Amino acid sequence: MIIVKGINTVFQTGSAFLIYLIGKKLFSIKTSFILSVVFILAVTVNVKFWPGHIMLLSLCPFFIFIYYLFDFTKNNLKISLFLSSFFLSLSFLLSTNFIFFTLIYPIMLYYIYRNSLKTLYFSLISLFGFLIPLAFFLFYLAINNAFNDWYWWSVEWASIYSSHYSLLRKIWSFLDSFRIVWQWTPLLIFSFTGFFLLMKEKTWSLNKLLIIVVFFISLISRLMFKGAERYSLYLLPVFILLLGVFLEKKIVQLKKNISSF
Amino acid sequence: MKFLSKIKLIFGQKYLATPWIVFGFLFLLTLSFKLIYLFDFAIRSPDEFFYIQGAKSLLDGKVLYKDFGEIKPPGIFFLYFFFQRFLDMKTS
Numbered sequence: 001m002i003i004v005k006g007i008n009t010v011f012q013t014g015s016a017f018l019i020y021l022i023g024k025k026l027f028s029i030k031t032s033f034i035l036s037v038v039f040i041l042a043v044t045v046n047v048k049f050w051p052g053h054i055m056l057l058s059l060c061p062f063f064i065f066i067y068y069l070f071d072f073t074k075n076n077l078k079i080s081l082f083l084s085s086f087f088l089s090l091s092f093l094l095s096t097n098f099i100f101f102t103l104i105y106p107i108m109l110y111y112i113y114r115n116s117l118k119t120l121y122f123s124l125i126s127l128f129g130f131l132i133p134l135a136f137f138l139f140y141l142a143i144n145n146a147f148n149d150w151y152w153w154s155v156e157w158a159s160i161y162s163s164h165y166s167l168l169r170k171i172w173s174f175l176d177s178f179r180i181v182w183q184w185t186p187l188l189i190f191s192f193t194g195f196f197l198l199m200k201e202k203t204w205s206l207n208k209l210l211i212i213v214v215f216f217i218s219l220i221s222r223l224m225f226k227g228a229e230r231y232s233l234y235l236l237p238v239f240i241l242l243l244g245v246f247l248e249k250k251i252v253q254l255k256k257n258i259s260s261f
Numbered sequence: 262m263k264f265l266s267k268i269k270l271i272f273g274q275k276y277l278a279t280p281w282i283v284f285g286f287l288f289l290l291t292l293s294f295k296l297i298y299l300f301d302f303a304i305r306s307p308d309e310f311f312y313i314q315g316a317k318s319l320l321d322g323k324v325l326y327k328d329f330g331e332i333k334p335p336g337i338f339f340l341y342f343f344f345q346r347f348l349d350m351k352t353s
Binding site for chain 2: 004006007008009012013016017020021025030032033036037040041044048051052053054057058072090092093094095096137140141144145150151152153154157158161
Protein backbone atom coordinates (compact mmCIF):
# COMPACT_ATOMS: atom_id res chain seq x y z
CA MET A 1 0.00 0.00 0.00
CA ILE A 2 2.78 2.40 0.89
CA ILE A 3 4.37 1.78 -2.53
CA VAL A 4 1.10 2.52 -4.32
CA LYS A 5 0.81 5.69 -2.26
CA GLY A 6 4.43 6.40 -3.18
CA ILE A 7 3.30 6.96 -6.81
CA ASN A 8 1.62 10.08 -5.56
CA THR A 9 4.80 11.32 -3.87
CA VAL A 10 6.90 10.66 -6.97
CA PHE A 11 4.42 12.45 -9.23
CA GLN A 12 4.13 15.38 -6.84
CA THR A 13 7.90 15.81 -6.66
CA GLY A 14 8.07 15.45 -10.45
CA SER A 15 5.42 18.14 -10.89
CA ALA A 16 7.22 20.51 -8.50
CA PHE A 17 10.52 19.93 -10.33
CA LEU A 18 8.84 20.57 -13.68
CA ILE A 19 7.51 23.88 -12.31
CA TYR A 20 11.11 24.73 -11.45
CA LEU A 21 12.19 23.90 -15.02
CA ILE A 22 9.27 25.87 -16.55
CA GLY A 23 10.03 28.76 -14.21
CA LYS A 24 13.66 28.76 -15.35
CA LYS A 25 12.45 29.30 -18.93
CA LEU A 26 10.13 32.17 -18.01
CA PHE A 27 11.37 33.77 -14.81
CA SER A 28 14.49 34.03 -12.67
CA ILE A 29 15.94 30.99 -10.85
CA LYS A 30 14.81 32.26 -7.43
CA THR A 31 11.24 32.78 -8.63
CA SER A 32 11.16 29.31 -10.22
CA PHE A 33 12.35 27.74 -6.96
CA ILE A 34 9.73 29.68 -4.94
CA LEU A 35 7.02 28.53 -7.38
CA SER A 36 7.97 24.86 -6.98
CA VAL A 37 7.87 25.16 -3.17
CA VAL A 38 4.51 26.98 -3.35
CA PHE A 39 3.17 24.12 -5.48
CA ILE A 40 4.13 21.56 -2.81
CA LEU A 41 2.54 23.70 -0.11
CA ALA A 42 -0.61 24.24 -2.20
CA VAL A 43 -1.20 20.50 -2.65
CA THR A 44 -0.54 19.85 1.03
CA VAL A 45 -2.67 22.48 2.77
CA ASN A 46 -5.93 20.66 2.10
CA VAL A 47 -6.30 17.01 3.19
CA LYS A 48 -8.57 16.31 0.21
CA PHE A 49 -5.59 16.85 -2.12
CA TRP A 50 -3.53 14.14 -0.45
CA PRO A 51 -4.75 10.92 -2.16
CA GLY A 52 -3.29 9.96 -5.52
CA HIS A 53 -6.37 10.82 -7.54
CA ILE A 54 -6.62 11.74 -11.21
CA MET A 55 -6.40 15.50 -10.69
CA LEU A 56 -3.07 15.36 -8.88
CA LEU A 57 -1.45 12.67 -11.03
CA SER A 58 -2.50 14.25 -14.34
CA LEU A 59 -0.65 17.44 -13.40
CA CYS A 60 2.74 15.79 -14.01
CA PRO A 61 2.28 15.07 -17.76
CA PHE A 62 0.43 18.40 -18.00
CA PHE A 63 3.50 20.26 -16.69
CA ILE A 64 5.66 18.37 -19.21
CA PHE A 65 3.26 19.62 -21.90
CA ILE A 66 3.64 23.21 -20.59
CA TYR A 67 7.43 22.79 -20.44
CA TYR A 68 7.72 21.69 -24.07
CA LEU A 69 5.22 24.34 -25.15
CA PHE A 70 7.41 27.11 -23.74
CA ASP A 71 10.46 25.28 -25.11
CA PHE A 72 8.88 25.48 -28.57
CA THR A 73 8.22 29.21 -28.21
CA LYS A 74 11.86 29.72 -27.21
CA ASN A 75 13.74 27.38 -29.56
CA ASN A 76 11.16 26.77 -32.30
CA LEU A 77 11.98 23.04 -32.47
CA LYS A 78 9.47 20.70 -34.11
CA ILE A 79 10.34 17.95 -31.63
CA SER A 80 9.27 20.22 -28.74
CA LEU A 81 5.92 20.80 -30.45
CA PHE A 82 5.51 17.07 -31.01
CA LEU A 83 6.44 16.19 -27.41
CA SER A 84 4.16 18.86 -25.97
CA SER A 85 1.13 17.43 -27.76
CA PHE A 86 2.25 13.88 -26.91
CA PHE A 87 2.23 14.69 -23.19
CA LEU A 88 -1.01 16.64 -23.53
CA SER A 89 -2.50 13.45 -24.94
CA LEU A 90 -1.21 11.49 -21.92
CA SER A 91 -2.83 14.10 -19.65
CA PHE A 92 -6.02 13.70 -21.68
CA LEU A 93 -5.94 9.93 -21.12
CA LEU A 94 -5.71 10.64 -17.39
CA SER A 95 -8.31 13.40 -17.36
CA THR A 96 -10.54 14.13 -20.33
CA ASN A 97 -11.01 17.84 -19.60
CA PHE A 98 -7.47 18.51 -20.83
CA ILE A 99 -8.87 18.24 -24.36
CA PHE A 100 -9.64 21.98 -24.19
CA PHE A 101 -5.92 22.73 -24.11
CA THR A 102 -5.57 21.56 -27.72
CA LEU A 103 -7.04 24.99 -28.59
CA ILE A 104 -3.66 26.48 -27.63
CA TYR A 105 -1.98 25.09 -30.77
CA PRO A 106 -3.87 26.94 -33.53
CA ILE A 107 -3.86 30.18 -31.47
CA MET A 108 -0.14 29.95 -30.66
CA LEU A 109 0.92 28.82 -34.14
CA TYR A 110 -1.07 31.54 -35.90
CA TYR A 111 0.41 34.14 -33.53
CA ILE A 112 3.93 32.95 -34.39
CA TYR A 113 3.64 32.47 -38.16
CA ARG A 114 0.70 34.68 -39.24
CA ASN A 115 0.30 32.26 -42.12
CA SER A 116 -2.56 29.77 -42.52
CA LEU A 117 -0.50 27.13 -44.35
CA LYS A 118 2.33 27.16 -41.81
CA THR A 119 -0.22 27.10 -38.99
CA LEU A 120 -1.84 24.07 -40.58
CA TYR A 121 1.50 22.32 -41.13
CA PHE A 122 2.64 22.75 -37.51
CA SER A 123 -0.85 21.94 -36.22
CA LEU A 124 -0.59 18.61 -38.06
CA ILE A 125 2.71 17.88 -36.26
CA SER A 126 1.02 18.56 -32.91
CA LEU A 127 -1.99 16.49 -33.98
CA PHE A 128 0.33 13.60 -34.84
CA GLY A 129 1.88 13.77 -31.36
CA PHE A 130 -1.56 13.90 -29.78
CA LEU A 131 -2.86 10.90 -31.70
CA ILE A 132 -0.03 8.45 -30.84
CA PRO A 133 -1.09 7.67 -27.21
CA LEU A 134 -4.74 7.60 -28.34
CA ALA A 135 -3.86 5.13 -31.09
CA PHE A 136 -2.28 2.81 -28.52
CA PHE A 137 -5.45 2.93 -26.42
CA LEU A 138 -7.68 2.32 -29.47
CA PHE A 139 -5.45 -0.61 -30.41
CA TYR A 140 -5.91 -2.01 -26.87
CA LEU A 141 -9.69 -1.69 -27.25
CA ALA A 142 -9.62 -3.24 -30.72
CA ILE A 143 -7.57 -6.33 -29.80
CA ASN A 144 -9.77 -6.93 -26.75
CA ASN A 145 -12.99 -6.22 -28.65
CA ALA A 146 -13.94 -3.71 -25.95
CA PHE A 147 -14.82 -0.65 -28.02
CA ASN A 148 -18.59 -0.92 -27.33
CA ASP A 149 -17.93 -1.39 -23.61
CA TRP A 150 -15.70 1.68 -23.56
CA TYR A 151 -18.42 3.64 -25.41
CA TRP A 152 -21.04 2.58 -22.87
CA TRP A 153 -18.95 3.51 -19.81
CA SER A 154 -17.27 6.63 -21.10
CA VAL A 155 -20.02 8.13 -23.26
CA GLU A 156 -23.43 6.71 -22.32
CA TRP A 157 -23.00 6.22 -18.59
CA ALA A 158 -20.78 9.30 -18.19
CA SER A 159 -23.46 11.50 -19.81
CA ILE A 160 -26.15 10.02 -17.53
CA TYR A 161 -23.89 10.70 -14.56
CA SER A 162 -22.97 14.24 -15.59
CA SER A 163 -26.54 15.26 -16.48
CA HIS A 164 -27.30 15.25 -12.75
CA TYR A 165 -25.25 18.44 -12.59
CA SER A 166 -26.93 21.26 -14.46
CA LEU A 167 -24.93 24.19 -15.87
CA LEU A 168 -26.17 26.54 -13.12
CA ARG A 169 -25.09 24.07 -10.48
CA LYS A 170 -21.69 23.79 -12.12
CA ILE A 171 -21.32 27.60 -12.14
CA TRP A 172 -22.31 27.70 -8.47
CA SER A 173 -19.85 24.89 -7.66
CA PHE A 174 -17.12 26.77 -9.52
CA LEU A 175 -17.68 29.92 -7.45
CA ASP A 176 -18.04 27.90 -4.27
CA SER A 177 -14.73 26.12 -4.94
CA PHE A 178 -12.89 29.32 -3.97
CA ARG A 179 -14.57 29.11 -0.54
CA ILE A 180 -13.94 25.41 0.07
CA VAL A 181 -10.28 25.75 -0.87
CA TRP A 182 -9.90 28.81 1.38
CA GLN A 183 -6.33 27.73 2.21
CA TRP A 184 -5.34 29.01 -1.24
CA THR A 185 -6.56 32.56 -0.51
CA PRO A 186 -3.06 34.18 -0.43
CA LEU A 187 -2.11 32.31 -3.62
CA LEU A 188 -5.35 33.44 -5.32
CA ILE A 189 -4.80 37.09 -4.30
CA PHE A 190 -1.22 37.15 -5.63
CA SER A 191 -2.14 35.20 -8.77
CA PHE A 192 -5.08 37.45 -9.68
CA THR A 193 -2.86 40.48 -9.02
CA GLY A 194 -0.33 38.88 -11.36
CA PHE A 195 -3.07 38.45 -13.97
CA PHE A 196 -4.07 42.12 -13.73
CA LEU A 197 -0.42 43.21 -13.91
CA LEU A 198 -0.04 41.06 -17.03
CA MET A 199 -3.18 42.54 -18.62
CA LYS A 200 -2.07 46.07 -17.75
CA GLU A 201 1.07 45.63 -19.86
CA LYS A 202 0.55 47.32 -23.21
CA THR A 203 3.01 45.18 -25.14
CA TRP A 204 2.07 41.64 -26.19
CA SER A 205 4.43 38.71 -26.24
CA LEU A 206 3.94 35.05 -27.05
CA ASN A 207 4.46 34.00 -23.42
CA LYS A 208 1.89 36.56 -22.25
CA LEU A 209 -0.60 35.24 -24.81
CA LEU A 210 0.02 31.64 -23.74
CA ILE A 211 -0.44 32.39 -20.02
CA ILE A 212 -3.71 34.23 -20.75
CA VAL A 213 -5.00 31.40 -22.97
CA VAL A 214 -4.03 28.79 -20.34
CA PHE A 215 -5.82 30.94 -17.72
CA PHE A 216 -9.13 31.00 -19.60
CA ILE A 217 -8.96 27.33 -20.66
CA SER A 218 -8.24 26.32 -17.04
CA LEU A 219 -11.32 28.25 -15.89
CA ILE A 220 -13.46 26.53 -18.55
CA SER A 221 -12.12 23.07 -17.68
CA ARG A 222 -12.77 23.68 -13.95
CA LEU A 223 -16.30 24.82 -14.79
CA MET A 224 -17.04 21.38 -16.24
CA PHE A 225 -16.83 19.70 -12.85
CA LYS A 226 -18.63 19.48 -9.54
CA GLY A 227 -17.71 21.25 -6.36
CA ALA A 228 -15.32 18.82 -4.64
CA GLU A 229 -12.03 20.32 -3.46
CA ARG A 230 -9.83 18.11 -5.64
CA TYR A 231 -11.23 19.63 -8.87
CA SER A 232 -9.62 22.95 -7.92
CA LEU A 233 -6.26 21.34 -8.72
CA TYR A 234 -7.05 21.96 -12.41
CA LEU A 235 -6.59 25.67 -11.69
CA LEU A 236 -3.31 25.27 -9.84
CA PRO A 237 -0.91 25.31 -12.87
CA VAL A 238 -2.16 28.66 -14.11
CA PHE A 239 -2.22 30.15 -10.60
CA ILE A 240 1.41 29.09 -10.19
CA LEU A 241 2.34 30.73 -13.52
CA LEU A 242 0.50 33.93 -12.55
CA LEU A 243 2.21 33.95 -9.16
CA GLY A 244 5.50 33.86 -11.07
CA VAL A 245 4.37 36.89 -13.10
CA PHE A 246 3.44 38.68 -9.85
CA LEU A 247 6.77 37.88 -8.19
CA GLU A 248 8.81 38.96 -11.21
CA LYS A 249 6.95 42.22 -11.68
CA LYS A 250 6.82 43.12 -8.00
CA ILE A 251 10.48 42.22 -7.40
CA VAL A 252 11.53 44.40 -10.36
CA GLN A 253 9.32 47.23 -9.05
CA LEU A 254 10.71 46.81 -5.53
CA LYS A 255 14.30 46.90 -6.83
CA LYS A 256 13.50 50.10 -8.78
CA ASN A 257 11.97 51.69 -5.69
CA ILE A 258 14.99 50.76 -3.57
CA SER A 259 17.45 52.10 -6.16
CA SER A 260 15.48 55.38 -6.54
CA PHE A 261 15.35 55.76 -2.75
CA MET B 262 23.97 36.00 11.95
CA LYS B 263 25.87 32.83 11.14
CA PHE B 264 22.57 31.01 10.71
CA LEU B 265 21.30 33.72 8.37
CA SER B 266 24.43 33.57 6.26
CA LYS B 267 24.07 29.79 6.03
CA ILE B 268 20.46 30.16 4.86
CA LYS B 269 21.63 32.70 2.32
CA LEU B 270 24.25 30.23 1.11
CA ILE B 271 21.71 27.40 0.76
CA PHE B 272 19.23 29.59 -1.10
CA GLY B 273 21.93 31.26 -3.13
CA GLN B 274 21.89 31.21 -6.91
CA LYS B 275 24.62 28.54 -7.07
CA TYR B 276 22.55 25.88 -5.34
CA LEU B 277 19.26 26.92 -6.92
CA ALA B 278 20.81 26.64 -10.37
CA THR B 279 21.80 22.99 -9.75
CA PRO B 280 18.80 20.87 -10.81
CA TRP B 281 19.64 17.72 -8.81
CA ILE B 282 20.00 19.73 -5.57
CA VAL B 283 16.63 21.35 -6.20
CA PHE B 284 15.09 17.97 -7.04
CA GLY B 285 16.47 16.45 -3.83
CA PHE B 286 15.18 19.35 -1.77
CA LEU B 287 11.73 19.15 -3.37
CA PHE B 288 11.61 15.38 -2.86
CA LEU B 289 12.48 15.70 0.84
CA LEU B 290 9.96 18.52 1.25
CA THR B 291 7.21 16.45 -0.41
CA LEU B 292 8.15 13.39 1.61
CA SER B 293 8.05 15.28 4.90
CA PHE B 294 4.61 16.67 4.09
CA LYS B 295 3.39 13.25 2.96
CA LEU B 296 4.54 11.21 5.96
CA ILE B 297 1.08 10.98 7.56
CA TYR B 298 -0.50 10.05 4.23
CA LEU B 299 2.18 7.47 3.42
CA PHE B 300 2.09 5.66 6.75
CA ASP B 301 -1.63 5.92 7.35
CA PHE B 302 -2.52 2.56 5.81
CA ALA B 303 -6.22 3.19 5.36
CA ILE B 304 -7.46 4.34 1.97
CA ARG B 305 -9.18 7.66 2.61
CA SER B 306 -10.39 8.23 -0.93
CA PRO B 307 -12.87 5.83 -2.61
CA ASP B 308 -11.40 6.86 -5.97
CA GLU B 309 -7.97 5.60 -4.93
CA PHE B 310 -9.59 2.28 -4.03
CA PHE B 311 -11.09 2.04 -7.55
CA TYR B 312 -7.70 2.71 -9.16
CA ILE B 313 -5.97 0.04 -7.09
CA GLN B 314 -8.72 -2.51 -7.75
CA GLY B 315 -8.71 -1.62 -11.47
CA ALA B 316 -4.94 -2.09 -11.63
CA LYS B 317 -5.24 -5.44 -9.82
CA SER B 318 -7.88 -6.56 -12.32
CA LEU B 319 -5.57 -5.59 -15.20
CA LEU B 320 -2.78 -7.57 -13.55
CA ASP B 321 -5.15 -10.55 -13.40
CA GLY B 322 -5.55 -10.30 -17.17
CA LYS B 323 -8.97 -8.66 -17.16
CA VAL B 324 -9.90 -6.11 -19.81
CA LEU B 325 -10.62 -2.49 -18.92
CA TYR B 326 -14.27 -1.45 -19.56
CA LYS B 327 -15.15 -5.03 -20.53
CA ASP B 328 -14.53 -7.06 -17.36
CA PHE B 329 -14.76 -4.06 -15.06
CA GLY B 330 -15.99 -0.56 -15.73
CA GLU B 331 -15.77 3.00 -14.52
CA ILE B 332 -16.52 6.38 -16.06
CA LYS B 333 -12.95 7.42 -15.29
CA PRO B 334 -10.52 7.74 -18.21
CA PRO B 335 -8.23 4.76 -18.97
CA GLY B 336 -4.91 6.44 -18.15
CA ILE B 337 -5.28 6.26 -14.38
CA PHE B 338 -5.86 2.48 -14.38
CA PHE B 339 -2.90 1.87 -16.69
CA LEU B 340 -0.70 4.15 -14.58
CA TYR B 341 -1.47 2.21 -11.41
CA PHE B 342 -1.11 -1.03 -13.38
CA PHE B 343 2.37 -0.12 -14.65
CA PHE B 344 3.51 1.00 -11.22
CA GLN B 345 2.20 -2.15 -9.54
CA ARG B 346 3.78 -4.30 -12.22
CA PHE B 347 7.05 -2.40 -12.07
CA LEU B 348 7.20 -2.73 -8.32
CA ASP B 349 6.18 -6.38 -8.53
CA MET B 350 3.20 -5.96 -6.28
CA LYS B 351 1.02 -8.55 -7.93
CA THR B 352 -1.17 -10.18 -5.34
CA SER B 353 -2.63 -13.62 -5.64
